[in-house]
Amino acid sequence: MTRMTRRGATVELAISSAVAALGVTRNEVEVKVIDQGRKGFLGFGAKEAEVTVTVIHVDEPSVLEKIVIPEAPIIDLKEEIVIESTIVAPQQQVPVEELSAEAAIKETENYLQQIAIGMGIEDIQVSHEIDGKYVTFQLESAKAALLIGKRGQTLNALQQLAQLVTNKSADQFKVVRVDVGDYRERREQSLEQLADRMADKAVRTGRKVQLEPMPSYERKVIHNALSNRLDIETYSEGKDPFRYLVIESVR
Known part of the structure; x- marks a missing residue:
């Protein structure tokens, strides 16, 4: 059986990610929820959900049959396949067919x-x-x-x-x-306004201002919004998906 562990913002999104990577449908897998995750408060303390997805509706070949690896994005070619005490080395990974x-x-x-x-x-x-x-x-x-x-x-x-x-x-x-x-446009406008307010705060207080974790393209919006200001600098810290942006006064 093929098994995969994935994380996501919610349990369902983690499952969907694993199912897509395995190249199967939802009713062809068995799901074990390892961690329900949590939303956190104001973006802090958030934790991704984690699930293990196992393919269960796969016909097992007989001992004499040659093993054909199904098309799937992720296959560990180092593992050996054991069937009725007979070890059969897997073939090379079947490449995913390119689509237009x-x-x-x-x-x-x-x-x-x-x-x-x-x-x-x-x-x-x-x-x-x-x-x-x-x-x-x-x-x-x-x-x-x-x-x-x-x-x-x-x-x-x-x-x-x-x-x-x-x-x-x-x-x-x-x-x-x-x-x-028009959510993305409105979100970018909101981030630009936030950037100006937090930059002013950093200059006024002389302290670093740490924003909530954001995806890379949202951090880029703030970086770009403040790129012309000479009184502050911006940089990112932490690891995704909890990487965050810091605004610091240079005066």
Whole structure:
């Protein structure tokens, strides 16, 4: 049996990530929840959920059959396969078939739809726009708040999964963005305003100001917003997904 341990912002997102990586469907796996995770308070103390997903609906070959490794993004080729005391060395990993960019994007649209439906969002509509290597998936639903989550945590997790699915088999690398309505634009405006307030605070108090953990592109928004200020400097500390930005006065 093939087994994988994954983490995510929620248990369901961790499961979805593992299922996508294994290349199977949800009803072909058995799930063991190792850690339910926690949201934390004001972004601090958050902990990712962790699950172990095991493929269970796989036909076992007989002793004399040659083992054919199914297509899957992650396979440990160093392990030996033992069947009825007969050890058969696995073949080389079967490469994932490359898809055209259009086919990979369509696969990601379907994937996002399935995740949303699994979250109880039956009216989900997914569309996309392409600008060179950049792809934006637009999600529409009456339950938009569920797709966004607190401070965009659910939406960020969906974006990370969509990035993985799109580039798993695409013949060209794509930078993926997932949005609901104009949330990303409003979030960036909010971050820019926050950046100015916190920079002023750092200068006024002479103390470092530490912001809550953010994904890399949100930290970049703040870095860019403050790049022209000569009275402060910004830098990141910690490790993802808990990496955070620090604003410090240089006076």
